[in-house]
Amino acid sequence: MSDSFSFKVTHRDSHARVGELATSHGLIHTPAFAPVGTRGAVKGITHRDLLGLDTELILANTYHLHLRPGAPLVARAGGLHRFIGWNKPILTDSGGYQVFSLGARRKIDEDGVAFRSHLDGSLWRLTPENVAEIQACLGSDIAMVFDECTNYPVSEEEAELSMQRTLRWARRGRDHFLSISDSPDRIEGEATNPGQAQFGIVQGSVYERLREQSVRQTVAIGFEGFAIGGLSVGEPADVMYRVVASTAAALPDDRVRYLMGTGMPDDLVECVARGIDLFDCVLPTRNGRNGQLLTRDGPLSIKQARFAEDHRPPDSSCDCYTCQHYSRAYLRYLYMSGEMTASTLNTLHNIHFYLDTMRRIREAIASGTFERFRQCFHETFSRRSRF
């Protein structure tokens, strides 16, 4: 367990909160959004671009890094920060979500998950213990405990069995994390970040009773922070908001709360209102590569023919590099031509929009005007394109 890891709430506005999450690689101002760098690179842009956007945290995927280049190689390079040349905080997910997404290519038992690599079909295994070891080698600042992620919809019975397995795995994962912290040389490879923290993950699908039980027992195990998993998997938005509200309220007030894999910009605003501090999502990067620009007015699909001679920037109120230098016409042309610069410029804009939204959220909470911000946001932002 880390001395360099701490979380402090500095401002509150109803359930929303502003905080500072300190890690051994620097401070994260919450509510925060982490761009996803699956394989140790945020697709389409460089670390220099990310720093220019004031990115304070990126997410990398344990599953992908485990398969290639492998945690021992990363450990020998001095850890993930040194290997990829990124000196700010990194969060590594548990690998659970990726493995469960493999469907027929994986087999779950009490010990863990056996699966075939999406790269070459080779056989691999993830357990609560080796996931903790892999992440110790990677040396992320925040390591997620190995969990089982349920589909949606799922029966309450199945969700309960899965949630209870996640709890058993959480105990094993936490024990192993603590034993590595005590004697870093006991694992193959090397623990590369003595400041690493470990987060627990609350499961229980959409069932309040299960979520309540999962919170209670996950908190009892004791983690530096807590995540809400198993949402943004297909359930309606109002269901997600309801589960987030009750789960966040039940989590300890003095620990950071992380909603995994969410979401659209309006989701972020709504979940901050319910007490969430931390988000990650592939939306700004993936949708950018697919030609969707997120703006204050909502999504803009740059491929539409109507933009062929539209010389305005994507979002005239945006001060990102893309909006300050390029027109919808040029961005559409680049996208239609298959130029990779289209992905870069769209991604730059989208990450800027997400981080700028979080900045505006923090300012509104700090000045006690979050409710007004939230209303204004929804009055302008529509998921249906208004362009």
Next chain:
Amino acid sequence: MSDSFSFKVTHRDSHARVGELATSHGLIHTPAFAPVGTRGAVKGITHRDLLGLDTELILANTYHLHLRPGAPLVARAGGLHRFIGWNKPILTDSGGYQVFSLGARRKIDEDGVAFRSHLDGSLWRLTPENVAEIQACLGSDIAMVFDECTNYPVSEEEAELSMQRTLRWARRGRDHFLSISDSPDRIEGEATNPGQAQFGIVQGSVYERLREQSVRQTVAIGFEGFAIGGLSVGEPADVMYRVVASTAAALPDDRVRYLMGTGMPDDLVECVARGIDLFDCVLPTRNGRNGQLLTRDGPLSIKQARFAEDHRPPDSSCDCYTCQHYSRAYLRYLYMSGEMTASTLNTLHNIHFYLDTMRRIREAIASGTFERFRQCFHETFSRRSRF
């Protein structure tokens, strides 16, 4: 013809020269290298990156822009500089090389070339006149006259016929360029750059007699600058160097000399030694995307397994962003993972290497030490990888 266009030789060292090429979008220090931005974007990197590398000129392709988005659209946007958001000099090629590369998809007659689009098979036509018009719409700072590019090898007889057609086309292209300059409103669309200059292209394959004749008659037509075409098409290096030496020597001393489509870094040094002022080539960008990094020691193929745990930068003497921040191990991993950031980082390094080589060439010429520079360069640089 342009008042804002001028060329001045400021230093000489034997046949090598340093000069200043003034355009309406700024100064180009020669000898210069132009990264290729085929469709109005240099693949893999943004304009911001290019400016950070002190890029003073980029090349865009008339053929590609003609097919998509089309010159009239670009003209309505205010010209290529405004459409793509690049405020420094742009050179547009003639389209000749691209069209001739289409092989069976094109048909040449005295009027010009009919061809089928590589995009959708639609029928198009390029002539000396419409190429001048397309480029007037694009508003590049340097427009290349439409030429016929011969293959290698080609018989002297065929090369002579082709060279003579190029001369007839050059007269038509120059006449049309001048008439557009006199009355910009006579063409469909709009001439968007009153400062545009037009360069003639010397052909004649590897035959000295033909090159000599082509130089004489192309110079007689009168252009703001002169290019050497039809090289770097498969001939041995010593043949290219010989033709470059005699052709450059025959061109007017007070006009800029542009060697089209060349080459490897050692080619640049050798051709500067023979009096060339300007180069373009897809090598640094294309090879970067294919995992080849050009360094002072020669090419480094980043995909090789031996780099999997090599934590040194690609080139320890290089001060580019890539070499200052990333290891061979990480770059190899990104390349093997198919991450587009690999292309970006490799391209950044390669363009930096090319532009830095040109900078060192200019400094050596200015200080009268070019011959020593040239020897040192070849002692270090080898086309066979030394890594």
